[in-house]
Amino acid sequence: QVQLQESGPGLVKPSETLSLTCSVSGGSVSSGSYYWSWIRQPPGKGLEWIGCIYYTGSTNYNPSLKSRVTTSVDTPKNQFSLKLNSVTAADTAVYYCAADRRPSGIYFLGYWGQGLLVTVSS
C-alpha cells in the first residue's frame, strides 16, 4: 500500500519559488505502476489539480499553471517534487501529493498525502 508524505517550507515570499517534496513508501516512484500528482486547495476553497509526472519524466500540467510549474522524480530518494515559481498570495494553499494507477487501467486518485499548508507572505 503506497503511502505519501509532503515536506517543504510552510512560508514562501512573494515572487519566489515554492518547492515541495513528496516521499513515497510502500512502493517505488520508478516502478511504472503509478502516475504522481500534485493537487492544491486554497483556504476555504475547492481542490485544484496542478500536474503529474510518470517515472519516465513524462509530465502533464493544468493549463492555468503550466507556465510556472515543474515536476521531477528522484529515484534514489524515492521522491517526487513540485516547483512553482513567481508565487503570489493566490498560491497560498494546502498542497497534496497523490497517485493514480492508470498504467494498470485504474483511473482514480487513490493515494493521498496528508497535505501541507504553504503560505505566501512577506
Added chain:
Amino acid sequence: SALTQPASVSGSPGQSITISCTGTSNDVGGYNSVSWYQQNPGKAPKLMIYDVSVRPSGVSNRFSGSKSGSTASLTISGLQAEDEADYYCSSYTTSTTWVFGGGTKLTVL
C-alpha cells in the same frame, strides 16, 4: 475548467440526498472514470466512489454513484450526522489531466 457541483445540499437524518456533477464530453461524458471524495475539515480527501459507481472496500453501501451523459451523481441514503462533510467529484479528461468539481457542502439538519 472545473466540473459543476451545487455549493450546498442538506437533508435530515434518514433521508436521501443527491449531489450532481456536470462536465462535458471531454471529461465526465467521455470516460467512466468519475470518482467522488469526502473531505472533513483539516483532513485529506477520502475516496468514496470510483469508476462512476464502485465503492472501495470499507465505504458504506449507503453511498452510491451513477452517470447520465455528462452529469454524474452521488447519492447518500439513510443520511447520518457523520456524513456531514464536503464532497468533491473528479474526472479523468481527454487531455490526460484530472479535473475536480467545485465541491458541495453537505449539512445534516
